[in-house]
Amino acid sequence: MAPKLRPPGRPPRRRHDRAYVLARAGLLDGYACTIHWENAASFAADFPHIELRNNLYVIDRDRYSCSGATATLDMFLHIVSEDHGAGLAIGIAEELQVDRIRSSVDEQARAYRVAVLHRSQKLAAAIAAMEGNLDTPLAVNELADRAGLTRRQLHRLFRHHTHMSPREYYRDLRLRHARLMLLNTITPILEIAVSTGFTTHSHFTKCYRQRFGVSPREDRLST
Numbered sequence: 001m002a003p004k005l006r007p008p009g010r011p012p013r014r015r016h017d018r019a020y021v022l023a024r025a026g027l028l029d030g031y032a033c034t035i036h037w038e039n040a041a042s043f044a045a046d047f048p049h050i051e052l053r054n055n056l057y058v059i060d061r062d063r064y065s066c067s068g069a070t071a072t073l074d075m076f077l078h079i080v081s082e083d084h085g086a087g088l089a090i091g092i093a094e095e096l097q098v099d100r101i102r103s104s105v106d107e108q109a110r111a112y113r114v115a116v117l118h119r120s121q122k123l124a125a126a127i128a129a130m131e132g133n134l135d136t137p138l139a140v141n142e143l144a145d146r147a148g149l150t151r152r153q154l155h156r157l158f159r160h161h162t163h164m165s166p167r168e169y170y171r172d173l174r175l176r177h178a179r180l181m182l183l184n185t186i187t188p189i190l191e192i193a194v195s196t197g198f199t200t201h202s203h204f205t206k207c208y209r210q211r212f213g214v215s216p217r218e219d220r221l222s223t
Contacts, residue, residue: 019065023047033065034058037108051163054107067108074102100222105212107176122147123157130170134177137197140166175211178204182220189216 019035020043022028032051035043044052057066057075066072073096081089081101093101126147129138138146143166144154158166174196181192193204193216208216 019043020046022063022065023050028063031063032058032060033063034067034108035065036067055104056102056106056108057104059104071102073098074106075104077101078104103213120157120161122149122154123161126154126158126166127169127173130173134174135195135197137170137174143170171207172211174198175208178208178216179212179219182216189220192216 017035017039019028019033022033023043023046028047028050032053034053034055034057037054040052040054043050055067056071057064057078059075059078064075066075077089077093077098078101080092089101126143126149129143129146140154141151144151147154147157149157154166158164158169162169164172178192178196178198181187181195182189187195189204190201193201196204198204198207205215205217208214208219212219214222
């Protein structure tokens, strides 16, 4: 008998997930965590006071959370590297045929769209405008106009839902897109910088290092 498939557009509400268990028990109060992108929307609605991140895994003091099965391996290798050195972690990764150890700054591909965009149509409109103008960033006033909001209302909306200002979110969006290009294409770094709205190589490198902890060149060479 063929297995029953979940209808598209209806993500499961995995209330047995460990993040749900910890949240219901109050053990995530004051902590950050992550969960699979399919469950991010319902988790955020059920526990709006908990800081939900889009990372593959989150280690916040003595609380560990992962977004999925392979992310658990990435977190395991990170812990090994922290406790016993990068050499051992790389050796284990080679034995397991892991070609790249993803870090805690890596994010789920669809997390932002699922966990953020559903919360507000006006927020979604502003982010869609950002996504359509990565190479030539729009001014905040233009983003507000496209969302049908005042500049102040847009700022408050982003702060409430993303804990970032519109300008900060926009820069982060561009940097995440730049990192995808950097790790998955052979496009020159300067060309990537220009295509994501950074006018100089030095400014791009500075912002990239602040966001991901390494320079663009170092990040590319590590893959």
